[in-house]
Amino acid sequence: MNGPRVAAIAVSDLRKSYGPLEAVKGVSFEIAPGEVFALLGPNGAGKTTTVEILEGYRPRDGGSVSVLGMDPERGGVRLRERVGIVLQECGIEELLTPREVLERQAGYYPSPRPVDEMIALVDLADKATARIRTLSGGQRRRLDLALALVGDPELLFLDEPTTGFDPQARRHAWDLVKRLCKLGKTIFLTTHYMEEAQYLADRVAVISGGRLVALGTPDSIGGRDTDVAQIRFTLPDGVSMSELPLAARVDDGHVLIETADVTRALHALTAWALGRDIALGQLTVARRSLEDVYLELVGR
């Protein structure tokens, strides 16, 4: 197993049209083994088309695609044995129980994980023998994840895995995905939640109008690491904006200072405040959020 590591997924100039509609217009990226890669984009941007080509559901019109070294159009059983898929909201046999569908699915793989382990992993022990139709939306989504994991895949596709989760369930799912990447699994994620991409992904790609418009780490994409930071605070009554040592403006009830040099700006500001024995209320320093960058990239 020496030599250069082969990409888990390699996509080059991928193209796909539905009739006259060009859904994907030349997309390229590579995903390393063990990487968590998030594809972001508005509905209709080509996100699901791209994922479904990688999953082997759709033929492509042009470009090359390699998933675990195989062409997903021809990989068949051998490829699917190594891949787990969580589709966007997808039906399941509601008259079976979670344990039954997991046991059946485990039978499809050469070396599955124990079903009990999967049930415990997604925290469904108390619903394991209930009909699936009695499960809540979040419980079904966790079952989807367990089904994708029971074959012990190397590569996991998660298409909007936490849509409809409450915040607690979402955090629980994120912890689960974090644990999966510690096991060395490669994860391809699509999501509408920027916090999700920020928290989970090693790299983020933004697709818009069928093209990749940005690709980078969540902290650097779209120039997040280099552009100005925002310092926000409130001033006590009686202190006027004109007394501040730096140029500032009022934004949403706070004083806002934008600066490329946070260290110096903070020093000047806090020295000024201490000298006058003033407290800067609700002081925060923030960079543009991933969501701000995303909205800019996809043209709001």
Next chain:
Amino acid sequence: MRSLALVMLQIRYEQKLYWRSPSSAMFTFLFPILLLVIFASLNYGATLRALGGISYNQYYIPGIVAFGVISACYSNLAIGLCFRRDSGVLKRIRGTPLPPWIFMAGNIGSSLVVSAILTVLTTAVGVAFYGVSFPGRYGAFVLTLIVGAFCFCSLGLAITALIPVATASPAIVNGLLFPILFISGTFFPVDSGSWLARIASVFPIRHFEEAVFTVFDPRVQGSGVRVGALLVMLVWGMAAVVIAVRGFRWEPLRK
């Protein structure tokens, strides 16, 4: 060996699903039994002069045996697969390593199990309560049922290609089935010289009904195999396989 184990696994879960589903158990299993009891009781003791004076039930019960197979294979497969296609269950299965043919084999195998149970049940009820005599042509009986199951399973798979959405499937499946069942002589004999019978002869149901009745017909000498009828069913079945292979969809139509 592994393929066979997978087919058995699929059949096991298809069976669980079948018996837990009130709609399939109700319509495809209880319906043939209900029709048997109603018509066989209404016409108890009646005879059919056109068929040499044999009892109505000696004619009718074999028809219900055939109807049971049609119900368990054609109706059950077609409607069940359409609903699972629209809900995304079929798409989910395509994302697993389960080969598509094994999924189909599991569905067909499960239909065969239901067919076998229905056949034994309807025949036994006919013999025990309605004075039907079975002439012991087991070979001809099994052969006819196997050809029938092949024909109507294939038709059940093929017709899913013509059904746009699952909610339309009961109407399309039964709307095609019941008129043909009636003109094919399932519930009362249709004179083979009549124009209704000539229309019915184009379709496989009349041939299946005749083939099963021949197995039960006390006037028939010899093996009881209706070769001509079985050939018509085989041709229909193979044409349906071609349509199913080319037109089967694993996903709902795009909106």
